[in-house]
Amino acid sequence: MSELTRVAVDAMGGDNAPEEVVKGAVEAVNASERVKVFLVGRPEAIEPLLAGVDYPKDRLEIVPASEVIETGDPPVQSIRRKKDSSIVVGERMIREQKADAFVSAGSTGAVLVGGQLLVGRIRGIERTPLAPLIPTEKGSSLLIDCGANVDARSSHLVQFARMGSIYMEYVMGIQNPRVALVNIGLEEEKGNALVKETYPLLKACKDINFIGSIEAREIPRGYADVIVCEAFTGNVILKLYEGTASTLVDMIKKSLMSDLRSKIGGLLIKPALKQTMKGLSTSDNGGAPLLGLNGLVVKTHGSSKADEIRNSILQCMTFQEQGITEKIRASLAAEE
Amino acid sequence: MSELTRVAVDAMGGDNAPEEVVKGAVEAVNASERVKVFLVGRPEAIEPLLAGVDYPKDRLEIVPASEVIETGDPPVQSIRRKKDSSIVVGERMIREQKADAFVSAGSTGAVLVGGQLLVGRIRGIERTPLAPLIPTEKGSSLLIDCGANVDARSSHLVQFARMGSIYMEYVMGIQNPRVALVNIGLEEEKGNALVKETYPLLKACKDINFIGSIEAREIPRGYADVIVCEAFTGNVILKLYEGTASTLVDMIKKSLMSDLRSKIGGLLIKPALKQTMKGLSTSDNGGAPLLGLNGLVVKTHGSSKADEIRNSILQCMTFQEQGITEKIRASLAAEE
Numbered sequence: 001m002s003e004l005t006r007v008a009v010d011a012m013g014g015d016n017a018p019e020e021v022v023k024g025a026v027e028a029v030n031a032s033e034r035v036k037v038f039l040v041g042r043p044e045a046i047e048p049l050l051a052g053v054d055y056p057k058d059r060l061e062i063v064p065a066s067e068v069i070e071t072g073d074p075p076v077q078s079i080r081r082k083k084d085s086s087i088v089v090g091e092r093m094i095r096e097q098k099a100d101a102f103v104s105a106g107s108t109g110a111v112l113v114g115g116q117l118l119v120g121r122i123r124g125i126e127r128t129p130l131a132p133l134i135p136t137e138k139g140s141s142l143l144i145d146c147g148a149n150v151d152a153r154s155s156h157l158v159q160f161a162r163m164g165s166i167y168m169e170y171v172m173g174i175q176n177p178r179v180a181l182v183n184i185g186l187e188e189e190k191g192n193a194l195v196k197e198t199y200p201l202l203k204a205c206k207d208i209n210f211i212g213s214i215e216a217r218e219i220p221r222g223y224a225d226v227i228v229c230e231a232f233t234g235n236v237i238l239k240l241y242e243g244t245a246s247t248l249v250d251m252i253k254k255s256l257m258s259d260l261r262s263k264i265g266g267l268l269i270k271p272a273l274k275q276t277m278k279g280l281s282t283s284d285n286g287g288a289p290l291l292g293l294n295g296l297v298v299k300t301h302g303s304s305k306a307d308e309i310r311n312s313i314l315q316c317m318t319f320q321e322q323g324i325t326e327k328i329r330a331s332l333a334a335e336e
Numbered sequence: 337m338s339e340l341t342r343v344a345v346d347a348m349g350g351d352n353a354p355e356e357v358v359k360g361a362v363e364a365v366n367a368s369e370r371v372k373v374f375l376v377g378r379p380e381a382i383e384p385l386l387a388g389v390d391y392p393k394d395r396l397e398i399v400p401a402s403e404v405i406e407t408g409d410p411p412v413q414s415i416r417r418k419k420d421s422s423i424v425v426g427e428r429m430i431r432e433q434k435a436d437a438f439v440s441a442g443s444t445g446a447v448l449v450g451g452q453l454l455v456g457r458i459r460g461i462e463r464t465p466l467a468p469l470i471p472t473e474k475g476s477s478l479l480i481d482c483g484a485n486v487d488a489r490s491s492h493l494v495q496f497a498r499m500g501s502i503y504m505e506y507v508m509g510i511q512n513p514r515v516a517l518v519n520i521g522l523e524e525e526k527g528n529a530l531v532k533e534t535y536p537l538l539k540a541c542k543d544i545n546f547i548g549s550i551e552a553r554e555i556p557r558g559y560a561d562v563i564v565c566e567a568f569t570g571n572v573i574l575k576l577y578e579g580t581a582s583t584l585v586d587m588i589k590k591s592l593m594s595d596l597r598s599k600i601g602g603l604l605i606k607p608a609l610k611q612t613m614k615g616l617s618t619s620d621n622g623g624a625p626l627l628g629l630n631g632l633v634v635k636t637h638g639s640s641k642a643d644e645i646r647n648s649i650l651q652c653m654t655f656q657e658q659g660i661t662e663k664i665r666a667s668l669a670a671e672e
Binding site: 136137150151182184191192193195215216217218219220221231232233235236237238239240241242243244245247248249250251252254255256258259261262264265266267268269270271272273275276 | 472473486487518520527528529531551552553554555556557567568569571572573574575576578579581582583585587588590591594595597598600601602603604605606607608609611612
């Protein structure tokens, strides 16, 4: 493994940019000798953060980009107009083969649109799904698709299943990952038109371990490694999941403040509870990959801290070293 | 209010039938003088449970039904073939105007199919949504539709919004209920084809308080009283909500057993935590109404205990006394 994985990182994206992004990038190049990072953004904002920091100079470079796409900016227009923004410059580096991957905590819409317009789809891939890892009781599951393109067709979902399976097997190291289709019942005849059409197609796929339907109730239990759905459903699942967990935690915290007895109890359980809640954090896994592109684009949480940036960069390295793009290309042959 | 509301109750449906159902029915007639209950089921199973129990004999009757539809039975076939089942007999009582409402903890599929085939839709109502109340941080929201008919059209969703609004205002007592459409972003141009088509239609409804889109993340916070979506999404939301809450509670319980310190803390916080969890229970509200029928059908949880059955019966009384069916009929005029 002599070749370096080259990762362009959006130094200007996210709530904690550029400080945490730069910190995460430094941690990544210090953690592995097999990765090179390009910090894309305003040099005058990045350089002071690197002053006096110890890191291998030949594996961490600044690539200037004068503009920033804000979260509220309309994605398509921003990608077209802000040609010197960190997202456009970073994603274009993949197209120009100056980078293998791009990591951003910035505007999800712009990162997705840029992925399609600037990086480009693998030939034969119809759609490029955004596939976050969601925490479960047993570990993590890949929820594919949570992107911006809704109203998918069954052929899209079959490609999502294949790409998700490859990702979980070779990047996350899950052997023979269990692939399930989100449905409102377990019987094959249940579901909406899309699900009914997709089910037999997935059943016929010999290259994935399709275990059938999964009801939303079972998702937090970790019964599947790859959870396939179209993006409207995926977004509802992802956001309700986050919303329910955070509301419940808030309610529990409030109940722990309700009287003295509970306050004392709350102090006692704090370490164990913190440990449990840490198990529900996904930042250890890095960000959500946008799959099916000629290269990897990873969207991390807007609130990413250094550890999520670092892990996302290292995740790009595994992606590259495992030849995921080539594996996805090869999986398209199985469609014929 | 001299007329009694007549409620047929499925004595054989649910995990705790007939014991808890009979108990709930007795509690209901003892709680209000304005309700009459027909316990539909096998007399030999019901009668022993009433022996020695104190209740007004003229307001609690047994209506014999020899068959039982099991949870696993195919809904449509069961409704057609098991003509002497408690669900068929009970729902037919509404059609024959011998009852105003029907309450069942039995097979959801059979109760829904029977509602459509036996009770019948209000003329002009295109679909009859199942609308459970889900717990939120602030109280409860009506999630409409969680039924079995997926792939809805925008005109269905508009009727759901109107019926849900009427239900929350007159049965649950929420003034000017806030109606929101489930979406994956707050902007009007976001969403799938169905949502984009429905949004302007809801915006144009003068008889509801439409507050726009709601992202799934906000549902547990209680930002809307009526949450409108098609049934596939509704089922995903309902089940993920239950699944996430129960998984999280299990994980917290496990963390409270992890060491001595946490065990002691766990004992101390138990009462406050129990109180909080009780706030998340929906049994106080009764079951989920199936709306748009010529009468009310209420589906309670399969695991219903007496209190949920009792509250569901009393909910039927409010429904009847408030003239909800007539109000729904009148709302159809607003469509013209």
